[in-house]
Amino acid sequence: MAKEEARLTVSSPGGDREVRISSPGRVLWPQLGLTKLDLARYIVDVGDAFLAANGDRPVTLQRFGGDVDGEQFFSKNPPRGAPDYVRSVTVVYPSGRSHPQLVIDEIAAAVWAVQMNTVVFHPWASRSGNPDNPDQLRIDLDPQPGTGFEDAIPAARELRSVLAEAGLEAFLKTSGNRGLHVYCPIEPSREFLEVRHAVIAxxxxxxxxxxxxxxxxxxxxxxxxxxxxxxxxANRDRTIAGAYSPRALPGATVSCPVRWEELDQVTPKDFTIVTVPKRLQDTGDPWAGMHKKPGTIDVLLGWWERDLAAGLGELPFPPDFPKMPGEPMRVQPSRARNQE
Known part of the structure:
Protein backbone atom coordinates (compact mmCIF):
# COMPACT_ATOMS: atom_id res chain seq x y z
CA MET A 1 0.00 0.00 0.00
CA ALA A 2 1.45 3.38 -1.05
CA LYS A 3 2.25 5.79 1.72
CA GLU A 4 0.20 8.97 1.89
CA GLU A 5 2.04 12.05 0.70
CA ALA A 6 1.43 15.50 -0.75
CA ARG A 7 3.56 17.84 -2.80
CA LEU A 8 3.71 21.61 -2.44
CA THR A 9 4.99 23.93 -5.14
CA VAL A 10 7.16 26.57 -3.49
CA SER A 11 8.62 29.61 -5.23
CA SER A 12 12.38 30.04 -4.93
CA PRO A 13 15.00 32.38 -6.37
CA GLY A 14 15.92 29.73 -8.92
CA GLY A 15 12.35 28.84 -9.87
CA ASP A 16 9.61 26.74 -8.39
CA ARG A 17 10.50 23.79 -6.19
CA GLU A 18 8.27 20.83 -5.43
CA VAL A 19 8.57 19.80 -1.78
CA ARG A 20 7.28 16.41 -0.72
CA ILE A 21 5.23 16.22 2.50
CA SER A 22 4.88 12.71 3.90
CA SER A 23 1.96 11.86 6.17
CA PRO A 24 0.24 15.16 5.33
CA GLY A 25 -2.86 14.21 7.30
CA ARG A 26 -1.01 13.64 10.56
CA VAL A 27 -2.71 15.83 13.15
CA LEU A 28 -0.31 18.14 14.97
CA TRP A 29 -2.82 20.18 16.98
CA PRO A 30 -5.50 17.72 18.16
CA GLN A 31 -7.82 20.33 19.65
CA LEU A 32 -8.13 22.07 16.29
CA GLY A 33 -7.54 19.16 13.93
CA LEU A 34 -4.71 21.02 12.19
CA THR A 35 -2.34 18.81 10.26
CA LYS A 36 1.22 18.67 9.01
CA LEU A 37 0.00 19.79 5.60
CA ASP A 38 -1.82 22.74 7.20
CA LEU A 39 1.47 23.76 8.81
CA ALA A 40 3.40 23.44 5.54
CA ARG A 41 0.82 25.59 3.75
CA TYR A 42 0.99 28.17 6.52
CA ILE A 43 4.75 28.47 6.07
CA VAL A 44 4.25 29.05 2.35
CA ASP A 45 1.52 31.64 2.96
CA VAL A 46 3.69 33.72 5.33
CA GLY A 47 6.88 32.97 3.42
CA ASP A 48 8.21 36.47 2.74
CA ALA A 49 7.73 37.71 6.30
CA PHE A 50 8.98 34.44 7.79
CA LEU A 51 12.13 34.53 5.67
CA ALA A 52 12.80 38.20 6.45
CA ALA A 53 12.65 37.43 10.18
CA ASN A 54 14.41 34.07 10.31
CA GLY A 55 16.43 33.68 7.14
CA ASP A 56 20.23 33.81 6.94
CA ARG A 57 20.53 32.83 10.62
CA PRO A 58 21.66 29.63 12.32
CA VAL A 59 18.42 28.00 13.41
CA THR A 60 17.50 25.25 15.86
CA LEU A 61 14.52 23.08 14.94
CA GLN A 62 12.01 21.91 17.55
CA ARG A 63 10.76 18.60 16.11
CA PHE A 64 7.98 16.26 17.16
CA GLY A 65 7.46 12.55 16.68
CA GLY A 66 3.69 12.90 16.83
CA ASP A 67 1.43 15.79 17.79
CA VAL A 68 2.49 18.81 19.84
CA ASP A 69 1.49 17.07 23.07
CA GLY A 70 3.93 14.23 22.40
CA GLU A 71 7.65 13.64 22.40
CA GLN A 72 9.89 16.35 21.06
CA PHE A 73 13.56 17.13 20.60
CA PHE A 74 15.74 20.01 19.46
CA SER A 75 17.76 19.51 16.31
CA LYS A 76 20.77 21.81 15.99
CA ASN A 77 22.58 20.17 13.11
CA PRO A 78 20.87 19.78 9.71
CA PRO A 79 18.83 16.57 9.56
CA ARG A 80 20.16 13.85 7.27
CA GLY A 81 19.05 13.89 3.68
CA ALA A 82 18.84 17.68 3.40
CA PRO A 83 18.29 18.82 -0.19
CA ASP A 84 20.98 20.85 -1.94
CA TYR A 85 19.13 24.13 -1.31
CA VAL A 86 19.48 23.70 2.45
CA ARG A 87 22.84 24.86 3.80
CA SER A 88 24.52 25.04 7.17
CA VAL A 89 27.02 27.28 8.94
CA THR A 90 29.52 26.35 11.62
CA VAL A 91 28.84 28.01 14.96
CA VAL A 92 30.68 27.94 18.27
CA TYR A 93 28.77 26.87 21.37
CA PRO A 94 29.44 28.12 24.94
CA SER A 95 31.50 24.97 25.58
CA GLY A 96 33.89 26.01 22.81
CA ARG A 97 32.74 23.14 20.62
CA SER A 98 31.94 23.92 16.97
CA HIS A 99 29.12 22.38 14.99
CA PRO A 100 27.09 23.09 11.84
CA GLN A 101 23.57 24.48 12.15
CA LEU A 102 20.86 24.77 9.53
CA VAL A 103 20.38 28.08 7.71
CA ILE A 104 17.16 28.95 5.87
CA ASP A 105 17.86 30.85 2.65
CA GLU A 106 14.51 30.28 0.95
CA ILE A 107 11.08 29.29 2.11
CA ALA A 108 11.34 25.83 0.52
CA ALA A 109 13.96 25.05 3.17
CA ALA A 110 11.47 25.91 5.92
CA VAL A 111 8.81 23.74 4.25
CA TRP A 112 11.35 20.92 4.07
CA ALA A 113 11.96 21.42 7.82
CA VAL A 114 8.22 20.93 8.35
CA GLN A 115 8.50 17.71 6.34
CA MET A 116 11.15 16.73 8.90
CA ASN A 117 8.49 17.25 11.61
CA THR A 118 9.58 20.72 12.73
CA VAL A 119 6.92 22.84 14.43
CA VAL A 120 8.92 25.63 16.08
CA PHE A 121 11.85 27.53 14.54
CA HIS A 122 14.44 29.05 16.90
CA PRO A 123 16.81 31.42 15.02
CA TRP A 124 20.00 32.85 16.47
CA ALA A 125 20.33 36.59 17.06
CA SER A 126 23.23 36.66 14.60
CA ARG A 127 23.60 36.17 10.84
CA SER A 128 25.28 33.24 9.16
CA GLY A 129 28.11 35.40 7.83
CA ASN A 130 28.97 36.70 11.32
CA PRO A 131 27.56 34.20 13.81
CA ASP A 132 29.61 35.49 16.77
CA ASN A 133 28.20 39.03 16.69
CA PRO A 134 24.42 39.49 17.08
CA ASP A 135 22.57 42.01 14.94
CA GLN A 136 19.56 41.86 17.25
CA LEU A 137 19.22 42.74 20.92
CA ARG A 138 16.39 40.57 22.26
CA ILE A 139 14.55 40.94 25.55
CA ASP A 140 12.06 38.32 26.74
CA LEU A 141 9.35 39.60 29.11
CA ASP A 142 8.18 36.45 30.87
CA PRO A 143 5.06 36.61 33.10
CA GLN A 144 5.46 34.67 36.33
CA PRO A 145 2.67 32.80 38.16
CA GLY A 146 0.02 35.25 39.22
CA THR A 147 0.67 37.50 36.23
CA GLY A 148 -0.26 37.31 32.57
CA PHE A 149 -0.06 38.92 29.17
CA GLU A 150 -1.89 42.04 30.35
CA ASP A 151 0.87 42.59 32.95
CA ALA A 152 3.58 42.34 30.31
CA ILE A 153 2.06 45.22 28.30
CA PRO A 154 3.00 48.14 30.62
CA ALA A 155 6.42 46.57 31.14
CA ALA A 156 6.95 46.45 27.38
CA ARG A 157 5.90 50.08 26.97
CA GLU A 158 8.28 51.26 29.68
CA LEU A 159 11.04 49.10 28.23
CA ARG A 160 10.51 50.79 24.89
CA SER A 161 11.14 54.15 26.60
CA VAL A 162 14.28 52.80 28.30
CA LEU A 163 15.64 51.54 24.98
CA ALA A 164 14.79 54.80 23.22
CA GLU A 165 16.84 56.66 25.83
CA ALA A 166 19.71 54.35 24.89
CA GLY A 167 19.28 55.28 21.22
CA LEU A 168 17.57 52.07 20.12
CA GLU A 169 14.32 51.49 18.22
CA ALA A 170 12.24 48.69 19.70
CA PHE A 171 10.13 46.21 17.77
CA LEU A 172 7.56 43.95 19.39
CA LYS A 173 6.08 40.48 19.02
CA THR A 174 3.97 38.13 21.08
CA SER A 175 5.75 35.07 22.37
CA GLY A 176 2.83 32.92 21.24
CA ASN A 177 2.20 32.04 24.86
CA ARG A 178 1.80 34.63 27.68
CA GLY A 179 4.77 36.90 27.19
CA LEU A 180 6.18 39.56 24.90
CA HIS A 181 9.47 39.76 23.04
CA VAL A 182 11.15 43.11 22.40
CA TYR A 183 13.80 43.30 19.67
CA CYS A 184 16.18 46.09 18.65
CA PRO A 185 18.26 45.98 15.47
CA ILE A 186 21.91 46.62 16.29
CA GLU A 187 25.17 46.82 14.40
CA PRO A 188 26.90 43.40 14.52
CA SER A 189 30.06 44.76 16.09
CA ARG A 190 29.83 43.24 19.59
CA GLU A 191 29.92 39.61 20.65
CA PHE A 192 27.27 37.78 22.66
CA LEU A 193 28.62 38.48 26.15
CA GLU A 194 28.62 42.22 25.52
CA VAL A 195 25.06 42.08 24.17
CA ARG A 196 24.05 40.11 27.27
CA HIS A 197 25.52 42.88 29.43
CA ALA A 198 23.57 45.47 27.43
CA VAL A 199 20.37 43.50 28.04
CA ILE A 200 21.11 43.27 31.76
CA ALA A 201 21.69 47.03 31.88
CA ALA A 234 20.74 36.97 25.14
CA ASN A 235 23.46 34.33 25.54
CA ARG A 236 25.20 32.47 22.75
CA ASP A 237 23.16 29.43 21.66
CA ARG A 238 20.08 30.69 23.53
CA THR A 239 17.10 31.24 21.26
CA ILE A 240 13.41 32.06 21.40
CA ALA A 241 10.72 31.17 18.88
CA GLY A 242 11.21 33.24 15.76
CA ALA A 243 8.76 35.77 14.38
CA TYR A 244 5.92 33.99 12.56
CA SER A 245 7.03 30.65 13.99
CA PRO A 246 4.19 28.45 15.23
CA ARG A 247 4.26 27.35 18.85
CA ALA A 248 3.72 23.84 20.14
CA LEU A 249 0.67 24.90 22.16
CA PRO A 250 -2.94 23.68 21.96
CA GLY A 251 -4.26 26.72 20.08
CA ALA A 252 -1.65 26.60 17.27
CA THR A 253 -0.60 30.12 18.22
CA VAL A 254 2.15 31.99 16.40
CA SER A 255 4.85 34.28 17.79
CA CYS A 256 3.54 37.28 15.90
CA PRO A 257 4.96 40.78 15.35
CA VAL A 258 2.56 43.54 16.41
CA ARG A 259 2.61 47.31 16.20
CA TRP A 260 2.96 49.25 19.42
CA GLU A 261 -0.29 51.10 18.81
CA GLU A 262 -2.30 47.86 18.62
CA LEU A 263 -0.85 46.30 21.76
CA ASP A 264 -3.85 47.08 23.95
CA GLN A 265 -6.27 45.50 21.48
CA VAL A 266 -4.63 42.10 20.92
CA THR A 267 -4.09 38.87 22.82
CA PRO A 268 -1.73 35.99 21.98
CA LYS A 269 -4.62 33.73 21.02
CA ASP A 270 -5.55 36.12 18.19
CA PHE A 271 -2.54 34.93 16.20
CA THR A 272 -2.62 31.36 14.92
CA ILE A 273 -1.55 29.50 11.81
CA VAL A 274 -5.13 30.00 10.63
CA THR A 275 -5.40 33.75 11.20
CA VAL A 276 -1.91 35.14 10.61
CA PRO A 277 -1.76 34.74 6.80
CA LYS A 278 -4.84 36.95 6.36
CA ARG A 279 -3.49 39.44 8.90
CA LEU A 280 -0.34 39.79 6.82
CA GLN A 281 -2.36 40.28 3.66
CA ASP A 282 -4.59 42.90 5.29
CA THR A 283 -2.13 44.90 7.40
CA GLY A 284 1.37 43.98 6.24
CA ASP A 285 4.39 43.01 8.29
CA PRO A 286 5.05 45.26 11.34
CA TRP A 287 8.71 44.25 11.13
CA ALA A 288 9.22 45.23 7.49
CA GLY A 289 12.41 47.24 7.20
CA MET A 290 13.47 46.51 10.78
CA HIS A 291 17.17 46.44 9.95
CA LYS A 292 17.36 49.57 7.80
CA LYS A 293 18.69 51.69 10.68
CA PRO A 294 20.51 49.53 13.23
CA GLY A 295 21.63 51.13 16.45
CA THR A 296 24.50 50.42 18.81
CA ILE A 297 24.64 49.16 22.38
CA ASP A 298 27.25 51.71 23.41
CA VAL A 299 24.91 53.61 25.75
CA LEU A 300 23.68 50.41 27.38
CA LEU A 301 27.25 49.24 27.92
CA GLY A 302 27.91 52.60 29.58
CA TRP A 303 25.04 51.84 31.93
CA TRP A 304 26.53 48.38 32.55
CA GLU A 305 29.85 49.95 33.56
CA ARG A 306 28.02 52.47 35.76
CA ASP A 307 26.21 49.64 37.56
CA LEU A 308 29.46 47.70 37.98
CA ALA A 309 31.00 50.72 39.66
CA ALA A 310 27.96 50.86 41.94
CA GLY A 311 28.49 47.26 43.04
CA LEU A 312 26.06 45.50 40.69
CA GLY A 313 27.99 42.69 39.05
CA GLU A 314 27.45 39.74 36.77
CA LEU A 315 24.24 37.68 37.01
CA PRO A 316 23.92 33.89 36.90
CA PHE A 317 24.32 32.02 33.62
CA PRO A 318 22.28 28.98 32.55
CA PRO A 319 23.29 25.77 34.36
CA ASP A 320 24.76 24.15 31.23
CA PHE A 321 27.21 27.02 30.68
CA PRO A 322 30.80 26.85 31.91
CA LYS A 323 31.53 28.94 34.98
CA MET A 324 31.88 32.52 33.74
CA PRO A 325 34.15 35.33 35.04
CA GLY A 326 32.55 37.32 37.84
CA GLU A 327 29.51 35.04 38.00
CA PRO A 328 27.88 34.60 41.44
CA MET A 329 27.44 31.17 42.95
CA ARG A 330 24.95 28.97 41.12
CA VAL A 331 23.10 28.08 44.29
CA GLN A 332 19.43 28.70 44.96
CA PRO A 333 19.30 31.44 47.66
CA SER A 334 17.26 29.42 50.14
CA ARG A 335 19.63 26.47 49.78
CA ALA A 336 22.64 28.73 50.23
CA ARG A 337 21.15 30.10 53.47
CA ASN A 338 20.53 26.58 54.75
CA GLN A 339 24.17 25.69 54.13
CA GLU A 340 25.50 28.63 56.16
Whole structure:
Protein backbone atom coordinates (compact mmCIF):
# COMPACT_ATOMS: atom_id res chain seq x y z
CA MET A 1 0.00 0.00 0.00
CA ALA A 2 1.45 3.38 -1.05
CA LYS A 3 2.25 5.79 1.72
CA GLU A 4 0.20 8.97 1.89
CA GLU A 5 2.04 12.05 0.70
CA ALA A 6 1.43 15.50 -0.75
CA ARG A 7 3.56 17.84 -2.80
CA LEU A 8 3.71 21.61 -2.44
CA THR A 9 4.99 23.93 -5.14
CA VAL A 10 7.16 26.57 -3.49
CA SER A 11 8.62 29.61 -5.23
CA SER A 12 12.38 30.04 -4.93
CA PRO A 13 15.00 32.38 -6.37
CA GLY A 14 15.92 29.73 -8.92
CA GLY A 15 12.35 28.84 -9.87
CA ASP A 16 9.61 26.74 -8.39
CA ARG A 17 10.50 23.79 -6.19
CA GLU A 18 8.27 20.83 -5.43
CA VAL A 19 8.57 19.80 -1.78
CA ARG A 20 7.28 16.41 -0.72
CA ILE A 21 5.23 16.22 2.50
CA SER A 22 4.88 12.71 3.90
CA SER A 23 1.96 11.86 6.17
CA PRO A 24 0.24 15.16 5.33
CA GLY A 25 -2.86 14.21 7.30
CA ARG A 26 -1.01 13.64 10.56
CA VAL A 27 -2.71 15.83 13.15
CA LEU A 28 -0.31 18.14 14.97
CA TRP A 29 -2.82 20.18 16.98
CA PRO A 30 -5.50 17.72 18.16
CA GLN A 31 -7.82 20.33 19.65
CA LEU A 32 -8.13 22.07 16.29
CA GLY A 33 -7.54 19.16 13.93
CA LEU A 34 -4.71 21.02 12.19
CA THR A 35 -2.34 18.81 10.26
CA LYS A 36 1.22 18.67 9.01
CA LEU A 37 0.00 19.79 5.60
CA ASP A 38 -1.82 22.74 7.20
CA LEU A 39 1.47 23.76 8.81
CA ALA A 40 3.40 23.44 5.54
CA ARG A 41 0.82 25.59 3.75
CA TYR A 42 0.99 28.17 6.52
CA ILE A 43 4.75 28.47 6.07
CA VAL A 44 4.25 29.05 2.35
CA ASP A 45 1.52 31.64 2.96
CA VAL A 46 3.69 33.72 5.33
CA GLY A 47 6.88 32.97 3.42
CA ASP A 48 8.21 36.47 2.74
CA ALA A 49 7.73 37.71 6.30
CA PHE A 50 8.98 34.44 7.79
CA LEU A 51 12.13 34.53 5.67
CA ALA A 52 12.80 38.20 6.45
CA ALA A 53 12.65 37.43 10.18
CA ASN A 54 14.41 34.07 10.31
CA GLY A 55 16.43 33.68 7.14
CA ASP A 56 20.23 33.81 6.94
CA ARG A 57 20.53 32.83 10.62
CA PRO A 58 21.66 29.63 12.32
CA VAL A 59 18.42 28.00 13.41
CA THR A 60 17.50 25.25 15.86
CA LEU A 61 14.52 23.08 14.94
CA GLN A 62 12.01 21.91 17.55
CA ARG A 63 10.76 18.60 16.11
CA PHE A 64 7.98 16.26 17.16
CA GLY A 65 7.46 12.55 16.68
CA GLY A 66 3.69 12.90 16.83
CA ASP A 67 1.43 15.79 17.79
CA VAL A 68 2.49 18.81 19.84
CA ASP A 69 1.49 17.07 23.07
CA GLY A 70 3.93 14.23 22.40
CA GLU A 71 7.65 13.64 22.40
CA GLN A 72 9.89 16.35 21.06
CA PHE A 73 13.56 17.13 20.60
CA PHE A 74 15.74 20.01 19.46
CA SER A 75 17.76 19.51 16.31
CA LYS A 76 20.77 21.81 15.99
CA ASN A 77 22.58 20.17 13.11
CA PRO A 78 20.87 19.78 9.71
CA PRO A 79 18.83 16.57 9.56
CA ARG A 80 20.16 13.85 7.27
CA GLY A 81 19.05 13.89 3.68
CA ALA A 82 18.84 17.68 3.40
CA PRO A 83 18.29 18.82 -0.19
CA ASP A 84 20.98 20.85 -1.94
CA TYR A 85 19.13 24.13 -1.31
CA VAL A 86 19.48 23.70 2.45
CA ARG A 87 22.84 24.86 3.80
CA SER A 88 24.52 25.04 7.17
CA VAL A 89 27.02 27.28 8.94
CA THR A 90 29.52 26.35 11.62
CA VAL A 91 28.84 28.01 14.96
CA VAL A 92 30.68 27.94 18.27
CA TYR A 93 28.77 26.87 21.37
CA PRO A 94 29.44 28.12 24.94
CA SER A 95 31.50 24.97 25.58
CA GLY A 96 33.89 26.01 22.81
CA ARG A 97 32.74 23.14 20.62
CA SER A 98 31.94 23.92 16.97
CA HIS A 99 29.12 22.38 14.99
CA PRO A 100 27.09 23.09 11.84
CA GLN A 101 23.57 24.48 12.15
CA LEU A 102 20.86 24.77 9.53
CA VAL A 103 20.38 28.08 7.71
CA ILE A 104 17.16 28.95 5.87
CA ASP A 105 17.86 30.85 2.65
CA GLU A 106 14.51 30.28 0.95
CA ILE A 107 11.08 29.29 2.11
CA ALA A 108 11.34 25.83 0.52
CA ALA A 109 13.96 25.05 3.17
CA ALA A 110 11.47 25.91 5.92
CA VAL A 111 8.81 23.74 4.25
CA TRP A 112 11.35 20.92 4.07
CA ALA A 113 11.96 21.42 7.82
CA VAL A 114 8.22 20.93 8.35
CA GLN A 115 8.50 17.71 6.34
CA MET A 116 11.15 16.73 8.90
CA ASN A 117 8.49 17.25 11.61
CA THR A 118 9.58 20.72 12.73
CA VAL A 119 6.92 22.84 14.43
CA VAL A 120 8.92 25.63 16.08
CA PHE A 121 11.85 27.53 14.54
CA HIS A 122 14.44 29.05 16.90
CA PRO A 123 16.81 31.42 15.02
CA TRP A 124 20.00 32.85 16.47
CA ALA A 125 20.33 36.59 17.06
CA SER A 126 23.23 36.66 14.60
CA ARG A 127 23.60 36.17 10.84
CA SER A 128 25.28 33.24 9.16
CA GLY A 129 28.11 35.40 7.83
CA ASN A 130 28.97 36.70 11.32
CA PRO A 131 27.56 34.20 13.81
CA ASP A 132 29.61 35.49 16.77
CA ASN A 133 28.20 39.03 16.69
CA PRO A 134 24.42 39.49 17.08
CA ASP A 135 22.57 42.01 14.94
CA GLN A 136 19.56 41.86 17.25
CA LEU A 137 19.22 42.74 20.92
CA ARG A 138 16.39 40.57 22.26
CA ILE A 139 14.55 40.94 25.55
CA ASP A 140 12.06 38.32 26.74
CA LEU A 141 9.35 39.60 29.11
CA ASP A 142 8.18 36.45 30.87
CA PRO A 143 5.06 36.61 33.10
CA GLN A 144 5.46 34.67 36.33
CA PRO A 145 2.67 32.80 38.16
CA GLY A 146 0.02 35.25 39.22
CA THR A 147 0.67 37.50 36.23
CA GLY A 148 -0.26 37.31 32.57
CA PHE A 149 -0.06 38.92 29.17
CA GLU A 150 -1.89 42.04 30.35
CA ASP A 151 0.87 42.59 32.95
CA ALA A 152 3.58 42.34 30.31
CA ILE A 153 2.06 45.22 28.30
CA PRO A 154 3.00 48.14 30.62
CA ALA A 155 6.42 46.57 31.14
CA ALA A 156 6.95 46.45 27.38
CA ARG A 157 5.90 50.08 26.97
CA GLU A 158 8.28 51.26 29.68
CA LEU A 159 11.04 49.10 28.23
CA ARG A 160 10.51 50.79 24.89
CA SER A 161 11.14 54.15 26.60
CA VAL A 162 14.28 52.80 28.30
CA LEU A 163 15.64 51.54 24.98
CA ALA A 164 14.79 54.80 23.22
CA GLU A 165 16.84 56.66 25.83
CA ALA A 166 19.71 54.35 24.89
CA GLY A 167 19.28 55.28 21.22
CA LEU A 168 17.57 52.07 20.12
CA GLU A 169 14.32 51.49 18.22
CA ALA A 170 12.24 48.69 19.70
CA PHE A 171 10.13 46.21 17.77
CA LEU A 172 7.56 43.95 19.39
CA LYS A 173 6.08 40.48 19.02
CA THR A 174 3.97 38.13 21.08
CA SER A 175 5.75 35.07 22.37
CA GLY A 176 2.83 32.92 21.24
CA ASN A 177 2.20 32.04 24.86
CA ARG A 178 1.80 34.63 27.68
CA GLY A 179 4.77 36.90 27.19
CA LEU A 180 6.18 39.56 24.90
CA HIS A 181 9.47 39.76 23.04
CA VAL A 182 11.15 43.11 22.40
CA TYR A 183 13.80 43.30 19.67
CA CYS A 184 16.18 46.09 18.65
CA PRO A 185 18.26 45.98 15.47
CA ILE A 186 21.91 46.62 16.29
CA GLU A 187 25.17 46.82 14.40
CA PRO A 188 26.90 43.40 14.52
CA SER A 189 30.06 44.76 16.09
CA ARG A 190 29.83 43.24 19.59
CA GLU A 191 29.92 39.61 20.65
CA PHE A 192 27.27 37.78 22.66
CA LEU A 193 28.62 38.48 26.15
CA GLU A 194 28.62 42.22 25.52
CA VAL A 195 25.06 42.08 24.17
CA ARG A 196 24.05 40.11 27.27
CA HIS A 197 25.52 42.88 29.43
CA ALA A 198 23.57 45.47 27.43
CA VAL A 199 20.37 43.50 28.04
CA ILE A 200 21.11 43.27 31.76
CA ALA A 201 21.69 47.03 31.88
CA UNK A 202 18.35 47.71 30.20
CA UNK A 203 16.62 45.17 32.44
CA UNK A 204 18.01 46.73 35.59
CA UNK A 205 16.91 50.18 34.49
CA UNK A 206 13.41 48.85 33.79
CA UNK A 207 13.39 47.16 37.21
CA UNK A 208 14.30 50.46 38.91
CA UNK A 209 11.34 52.15 37.26
CA UNK A 210 8.85 49.34 37.94
CA UNK A 211 10.16 47.50 41.03
CA UNK A 212 6.78 46.11 42.01
CA UNK A 213 6.01 44.88 38.49
CA UNK A 214 9.34 43.76 37.00
CA UNK A 215 12.24 41.64 38.24
CA UNK A 216 15.66 40.50 37.07
CA UNK A 217 15.83 37.78 39.77
CA UNK A 218 17.17 34.59 38.18
CA UNK A 219 15.90 32.32 40.93
CA UNK A 220 12.17 31.67 40.75
CA UNK A 221 11.73 31.80 44.51
CA UNK A 222 12.73 35.49 44.42
CA UNK A 223 10.60 36.66 41.50
CA UNK A 224 7.17 36.92 43.10
CA UNK A 225 4.18 37.95 40.99
CA UNK A 226 6.18 40.08 38.59
CA UNK A 227 7.35 40.06 34.98
CA UNK A 228 10.75 38.42 34.72
CA UNK A 229 13.17 40.03 32.26
CA UNK A 230 14.96 36.93 31.01
CA UNK A 231 18.45 38.26 30.33
CA UNK A 232 19.84 34.78 29.70
CA UNK A 233 18.03 34.59 26.37
CA ALA A 234 20.74 36.97 25.14
CA ASN A 235 23.46 34.33 25.54
CA ARG A 236 25.20 32.47 22.75
CA ASP A 237 23.16 29.43 21.66
CA ARG A 238 20.08 30.69 23.53
CA THR A 239 17.10 31.24 21.26
CA ILE A 240 13.41 32.06 21.40
CA ALA A 241 10.72 31.17 18.88
CA GLY A 242 11.21 33.24 15.76
CA ALA A 243 8.76 35.77 14.38
CA TYR A 244 5.92 33.99 12.56
CA SER A 245 7.03 30.65 13.99
CA PRO A 246 4.19 28.45 15.23
CA ARG A 247 4.26 27.35 18.85
CA ALA A 248 3.72 23.84 20.14
CA LEU A 249 0.67 24.90 22.16
CA PRO A 250 -2.94 23.68 21.96
CA GLY A 251 -4.26 26.72 20.08
CA ALA A 252 -1.65 26.60 17.27
CA THR A 253 -0.60 30.12 18.22
CA VAL A 254 2.15 31.99 16.40
CA SER A 255 4.85 34.28 17.79
CA CYS A 256 3.54 37.28 15.90
CA PRO A 257 4.96 40.78 15.35
CA VAL A 258 2.56 43.54 16.41
CA ARG A 259 2.61 47.31 16.20
CA TRP A 260 2.96 49.25 19.42
CA GLU A 261 -0.29 51.10 18.81
CA GLU A 262 -2.30 47.86 18.62
CA LEU A 263 -0.85 46.30 21.76
CA ASP A 264 -3.85 47.08 23.95
CA GLN A 265 -6.27 45.50 21.48
CA VAL A 266 -4.63 42.10 20.92
CA THR A 267 -4.09 38.87 22.82
CA PRO A 268 -1.73 35.99 21.98
CA LYS A 269 -4.62 33.73 21.02
CA ASP A 270 -5.55 36.12 18.19
CA PHE A 271 -2.54 34.93 16.20
CA THR A 272 -2.62 31.36 14.92
CA ILE A 273 -1.55 29.50 11.81
CA VAL A 274 -5.13 30.00 10.63
CA THR A 275 -5.40 33.75 11.20
CA VAL A 276 -1.91 35.14 10.61
CA PRO A 277 -1.76 34.74 6.80
CA LYS A 278 -4.84 36.95 6.36
CA ARG A 279 -3.49 39.44 8.90
CA LEU A 280 -0.34 39.79 6.82
CA GLN A 281 -2.36 40.28 3.66
CA ASP A 282 -4.59 42.90 5.29
CA THR A 283 -2.13 44.90 7.40
CA GLY A 284 1.37 43.98 6.24
CA ASP A 285 4.39 43.01 8.29
CA PRO A 286 5.05 45.26 11.34
CA TRP A 287 8.71 44.25 11.13
CA ALA A 288 9.22 45.23 7.49
CA GLY A 289 12.41 47.24 7.20
CA MET A 290 13.47 46.51 10.78
CA HIS A 291 17.17 46.44 9.95
CA LYS A 292 17.36 49.57 7.80
CA LYS A 293 18.69 51.69 10.68
CA PRO A 294 20.51 49.53 13.23
CA GLY A 295 21.63 51.13 16.45
CA THR A 296 24.50 50.42 18.81
CA ILE A 297 24.64 49.16 22.38
CA ASP A 298 27.25 51.71 23.41
CA VAL A 299 24.91 53.61 25.75
CA LEU A 300 23.68 50.41 27.38
CA LEU A 301 27.25 49.24 27.92
CA GLY A 302 27.91 52.60 29.58
CA TRP A 303 25.04 51.84 31.93
CA TRP A 304 26.53 48.38 32.55
CA GLU A 305 29.85 49.95 33.56
CA ARG A 306 28.02 52.47 35.76
CA ASP A 307 26.21 49.64 37.56
CA LEU A 308 29.46 47.70 37.98
CA ALA A 309 31.00 50.72 39.66
CA ALA A 310 27.96 50.86 41.94
CA GLY A 311 28.49 47.26 43.04
CA LEU A 312 26.06 45.50 40.69
CA GLY A 313 27.99 42.69 39.05
CA GLU A 314 27.45 39.74 36.77
CA LEU A 315 24.24 37.68 37.01
CA PRO A 316 23.92 33.89 36.90
CA PHE A 317 24.32 32.02 33.62
CA PRO A 318 22.28 28.98 32.55
CA PRO A 319 23.29 25.77 34.36
CA ASP A 320 24.76 24.15 31.23
CA PHE A 321 27.21 27.02 30.68
CA PRO A 322 30.80 26.85 31.91
CA LYS A 323 31.53 28.94 34.98
CA MET A 324 31.88 32.52 33.74
CA PRO A 325 34.15 35.33 35.04
CA GLY A 326 32.55 37.32 37.84
CA GLU A 327 29.51 35.04 38.00
CA PRO A 328 27.88 34.60 41.44
CA MET A 329 27.44 31.17 42.95
CA ARG A 330 24.95 28.97 41.12
CA VAL A 331 23.10 28.08 44.29
CA GLN A 332 19.43 28.70 44.96
CA PRO A 333 19.30 31.44 47.66
CA SER A 334 17.26 29.42 50.14
CA ARG A 335 19.63 26.47 49.78
CA ALA A 336 22.64 28.73 50.23
CA ARG A 337 21.15 30.10 53.47
CA ASN A 338 20.53 26.58 54.75
CA GLN A 339 24.17 25.69 54.13
CA GLU A 340 25.50 28.63 56.16
Missing amino acids: AARELERRMPDKVTTAWWKEERGERIFVDFNQ
